[in-house]
Amino acid sequence: MTLRFNGRGRATGLKNKVNPSLRFRRQNFQAKIETQKMKNSAKRYHSGGSFGIFTPVGLAAALGGLILVVVCSWFFVFSAKFLVNQAAIEGGTTLTAEQIDKIFYNLQDKRIFFIIPGNHYLFLDAKDISAEAQKLYPHIEAATNFQKDFPNKVVFGLAEKKYAFVLIGNDGRHYLVDAGGIVLGALRTAAPEGLIYLKTAEPSGSLLPGAKVLNEAFLGFAEKIKELWPAAWQFKPVSMEIYSEKEAGEHRIFTSEGWFIKTERGDNPENLIQNLSLILQDEIKTDEVRQNLAYIDLRLSNRAFYCSKGQACSR
Incomplete structure (x- = not known):
């Protein structure tokens, strides 16, 4: 290794360096790090941590919720498309077509959760038909072999008491x-x-x-x-x-x-x-x-x- 000396007798290839461990502990450097942390934290809070109702994200969420309410209201309450109005009876029955219609008219007058008609395709089942049929016509024992045909048709049989x-x-x-x-x-x-x-x-x-x-x-x-x-x-x-x-x-x-x-x-x-x-x-x-x-x-x-x-x- 070759070294050069200046006129004062010091080696000119070396710098007067500071140990890294000592340099990072200096007070002014630590203060700069803390200031930058606070800026980054504030930036994250305003950009993604939460949102107000009048921010773009908030307005989009509110619009999405409104659309969901409208769609559910149409599907469950206002649209007659999903109310069961067709019934195919398997096997024989003593009930007339008018008497079977009466069962579904009564179910439609009932309400699920206070607003949904009782003959809605999604909620109607064999127990509902059995209960209403027995109330109107005591000789009916139960609705059997119940099946649904989307969007508004059901197929079932009627077991009758002897x-x-x-x-x-x-x-x-x-x-x-x-x-x-x-x-x-x-x-x-x-x-x-x-x-x-x-x-x-x-x-x-x-x-x-x-x-x-x-x-x-x-x-x-x-x-x-x-x-x-x-x-x-x-x-x-x-x-x-x-x-x-x-x-x-x-x-x-x-x-x-x-x-x-x-x-x-x-x-x-x-x-x-x-x-x-x-x-x-x-x-x-x-x-x-x-x-x-x-x-x-x-x-x-x-x-x-x-x-x-x-x-x-x-x-």
Whole structure:
């Protein structure tokens, strides 16, 4: 290594350097670093840390929220496009098209979260249809095989309870009853054809769904009479009454021609039909006589009576 010396005897290739560790600890340099940190922090705060409503970012966010509210309102509340107004019923049902429409009209009148119609495509399900159908038509058991077809159609089946009779309460209201005497609910529409009406002295307040109001023996008797009734007879049984409160054990079977049959409780249905056939053949031979009947009394085992309208016995 070659060194040069100046006139004072010092080496000229070397500078009078300061140790780095000492230079960075100087007070004025540390002050500059702190000042720059504060400037950088303030810049970050104003550029990205938060925003006001009147800043470009704030206005964009507010506009986006407004658009979201409008879209949701249109989808859930104002647009009828997503309200279910088409229904395909799989299998058979006793309900008419008007009765099925009534289910969906009622659902539409209901509100989800106070504003969304109850028949909205997004929220409607099988439970909603089942509940509304059961309320309107007690013989409906449930909606089954429920499917949705976007945007406003549903496909489902209707399982129906096996009702057997129409029960008439003491105030004239009608109720559907199954073969076991269990009340299925009030009848608000015309009953299906072929059902026998049963009259009872039970107050309507006790005829609640699930209540058992008639004994199975009487129901079995009524069902058997309907089953054995000859198809060739022009008149049909339309209603039966229990008259135990007037005459012990008496039943009355009313026909479509207006006259009725008196029978004892516990009578055998086969014997009753046979005895009725005999008196019609032997005593009541013409349609005119039969249609003028008030009643036929078959309560005695060895004798039958009949009474025509206008006679003292008919009063």
